[in-house]
Amino acid sequence: MSFPTGSFRRSRGLRLRPLPEREVCLVYVPKRPNLYTLNATAWMILELCRGQPLKDLQAEFYNNIEPLMSRQEAADYVLACLNDFVQKLIVEVVPAAKLKTTGRRGS
Amino acid sequence: MKSRKHLELARRLTLRRGAPNAPSAKEVPTEVRSNSFVAIDPPPKVDTTYAVGNVVVEWCFRVPHGQLRTFVAFLADNEAMIAASCERLMKGVHYRGTFMITGDGRSEFRTYWGYDSSVTEKQWEAGLADPNSNFVRAVRQLRTYWLQDPNASHRHMALGALLGDAALGPFFKFTLNTAEGMAGGTPSAAARSGAARKSGRK
Numbered sequence: 001m002s003f004p005t006g007s008f009r010r011s012r013g014l015r016l017r018p019l020p021e022r023e024v025c026l027v028y029v030p031k032r033p034n035l036y037t038l039n040a041t042a043w044m045i046l047e048l049c050r051g052q053p054l055k056d057l058q059a060e061f062y063n064n065i066e067p068l069m070s071r072q073e074a075a076d077y078v079l080a081c082l083n084d085f086v087q088k089l090i091v092e093v094v095p096a097a098k099l100k101t102t103g104r105r106g107s
Numbered sequence: 108m109k110s111r112k113h114l115e116l117a118r119r120l121t122l123r124r125g126a127p128n129a130p131s132a133k134e135v136p137t138e139v140r141s142n143s144f145v146a147i148d149p150p151p152k153v154d155t156t157y158a159v160g161n162v163v164v165e166w167c168f169r170v171p172h173g174q175l176r177t178f179v180a181f182l183a184d185n186e187a188m189i190a191a192s193c194e195r196l197m198k199g200v201h202y203r204g205t206f207m208i209t210g211d212g213r214s215e216f217r218t219y220w221g222y223d224s225s226v227t228e229k230q231w232e233a234g235l236a237d238p239n240s241n242f243v244r245a246v247r248q249l250r251t252y253w254l255q256d257p258n259a260s261h262r263h264m265a266l267g268a269l270l271g272d273a274a275l276g277p278f279f280k281f282t283l284n285t286a287e288g289m290a291g292g293t294p295s296a297a298a299r300s301g302a303a304r305k306s307g308r309k
Contacts, residue, residue, distance in 0.1 A: 023150040037132070037135055050110075
């Protein structure tokens with residue numbers, strides 16, 4: 001799956017429960033009721049999802065973890081993670097046109 | 108504001124492992140019968156291979172000027188063998204070299220041994236089992252240089268990042284809790300939960 005256009009934000013109604021002592025975050029997805037354990041990297045990517053397009057998200061993730069990975073490696077991590085998140089309804093893709101009319105607010 | 112705090116926390120947890128792990132979102136299997144109990148694996152141990160050792164023992168000693176050349180030759184002949192023997196005979200014990208301290212002109216040397224945990228020091232029982240082995244002979248010679256200096260020291264160091272970790276044994280955690288108590292802080296969550304378990308409270 002690829003996301004040439006559109007932006008990413010958390011799905012509506014998502015519930016997060018950080019468990020720092022286990023280095024994970026529990027996420028409850030009400031749309032298709034399910035509970036997921038995110039490791040710290042996935043959790044950080046989810047926290048970054050505030051309605052930005054893919055390129056911006058990849059750049060923000062890289063800025064948070066540099067110099068531990070190259071820009072390309074960081075971009076690959078974000079893309080793989082978003083693919084997974086979209087399939088699991090943890091984040092939703094907002095078409096670019098809709099963003100213009102509703103503003104760039106994340107949920 | 109809360110979101111920023113969460114981002115900062117997630118970032119801190121990601122970076123504490125060095126290079127970030129691949130992102131993962133695992134489905135949590137839940138059962139009605141389990142009374143909503145969610146089993147989450149404990150995080151893997153912190154990788155400290157960047158350090159000399161989780162526990163480091165330092166022998167500090169001076170070598171008389173007249174023995175300096177012999178000592179240096181002894182190190183050149185035996186150091187690699189000592190290091191390789193440590194890896195072969197003992198688990199979690201590593202020879203990290205003998206260094207000369209320059210600056211005061213007193214031929215001071217420091218030998219460093221790295222250990223994976225406090226308990227791995229017991230591995231020496233296996234390492235020293237054969238008194239006639241090349242390894243034991245070399246370590247005996249090294250220790251003899253140390254013994255000849257009446258002001259020699261033997262220091263024990265622990266990796267600061269692991270003071271609260273089980274790898275170093277209970278004493279360091281106890282020290283942390285005691286320091287916290289002395290500073291007037293509240294006991295750590297771990298200490299509290301331990302006390303609660305003891306008293307049978309939930």
